[in-house]
Amino acid sequence: MGKDENRTDENSKGEATVPVANFIREIIKEDMKSGRWGGKVVTRFPPEPNGYLHIGHAKAICIDFGSAQEFGGECHLRYDDTNPAKEDQEYIDSIQRDVRWLGFDWGKHCYYASDYFEKIHMWAIELIKQGKAYVDDLTADEIRKYRGTLTEPGKDSPCRNRSVEENLALFEKMANGDFEDGSRVLRARIDMASPNINLRDPVMYRILKAEHHRQGRRWKIYPMYDWAHGLEDSIEGVTHSLCSLEFEDHRPLYDWFLDQLSVHHPQQIEFARLNLTFTVMSKRKLKELVDKNYVAGWDDPRMPTLSGLRRRGFTPESIRNFCERIGVAKRDSTVDYALLEHCLREDLNKKAKRVMAVINPLKVVIKNYPEGMVEMIDAINNPEDASMGTRQVPFSGVLYIEKNDFMEVPPKKFFRLSPGREVRLRYGYFITCTDVVKNDAGEVVELRCTYDPQTKGGAAPDGRSPKATIHWVSAQHALDLEVRQYDKLFNSEAPGAGTDGDYLKDLNTDSLKVLLNCKGEPSLAHVTPEDKFQFERIGYFCVDKESTDEKTVFNRTVSLKDEWAKIVKKSGA
């Protein structure tokens, strides 16, 4: 497969992409060559089930699962459920659904950190016996004070030199639930003067008499991340423990615990997490958007959550391709949202069935079209993919066209319909606008046109060709649709950057426009949620789960690129 070749780039459109070089691939490649792990690659994706996965997690998932896949290894899905206070079954389910939807398979390797609690507990006792862990009676507040600061060393706790026997006895009582929540902790005995604060006797266990979603009330103490994570990796035989940059400082601790216990010792490798323009990525902020009803839930189509993107109409392929293209490195960066949109359009262009729908209808009466006549016209389902075939669309003397495809006083470069001008109706006839009907308010409410019967199918015998082709829907056959036009959730490239951190001030109050009177061609009759279409000349749309029998609801996934909009913007503003 040539996958061990050091190829750079080469992202030819559409086809499978060749991996971009990155430092993690390099490391694994080297390890494979040297036989460091016996030719095996084992990675893991270790989410804490305390929230929904978002596009940032998608990057991690692609790296974790992708690395294993690429080198013929395995990737474990492991719930890092060491804090029952925050975790919930709902999140476990959503995480599985999202990882699977993204296109990854953990096979039989779905694990829970909580399944290792027994083992981890034994190891803690071993560490105590080695004199490398102790029970501390200090309060949380005192521990903080004793820890020192970034520039000053910490102080030893008075409990630091307890005997092994006493520590063992106390720890057993902790585990038995004999002490109150928060009254004692087990700490590693490392170095209170370390310049790395993580090494100043980190807490290994805290007392927490909470109900665990899998363990019930069995445990009264729960291990901390730093203590548990390396052991979880070790138990599973992980070779490359990939995580984000903020854990770089924790690596010495990761290594220390595993070294003390002389167990299998994976290599922790850190990479930069994903930032995207025009969005926020922290769980806290996303939760706030949900809780304060700025959006309609975790799967609101404006959310960067995987469930939100799915509902918005993103394809897993487009997200995977995006994750490959952004690369993997160690520097903080913010990827242009336009790249995500590009990957989306690229994928949808290949796959989405074309269909005609009018989002802001304007009635058109074709005066010389025979009364009551209906013709069926062939239309191509996808010009990018002939195998998707054709369909028939009804044509009649009363149609809807898009309001903005007509201008009474056309500016320069406006090629669409205006009084006296001829345009082509997609797959249909050429029509010429003869009259404009207005209401009392002076608004255009109807157009009278004539058609040229010679131009059926879109070609004229005399070879003339209008500058514009517009889409349409036959009025008597039209389906009523609701269209939800979603836009960016934030106005600012970096929400909160210019508002003293108050990202809510950068919310785009126009991020959702609901259009209730849209018209669609009859082929849109039987659709199911997540079905994706291109509404010709407008954009990509997908069926929302809130569709009813009476009315199908479409979410605008992303608009088509729009040259005309650019021209307007340039001359207008």
Add this chain to the structure above:
RNA sequence: UGGGGUGUCGUCCAAUGGCAAGACUCUGGAUUCUGGCUCCAGCUAUCGAGGUUCAAAUCCUUGCACCCCAGCCA
């Protein structure tokens, strides 16, 4: 003023002492029954200052900027 990281086009990201790639964005053009797609062309980059070398993004010295760390969160 502790420790750990990172600085390459506007934005991502390559280069492993040997001609600074590619993608996205943007600009111009060709084509087109979608102002879509496609195609062609163009734009702009090695944080600064010294040094080593025939040759430096890469090595050395030094400075600067930015990110992370003082949870009984992960």
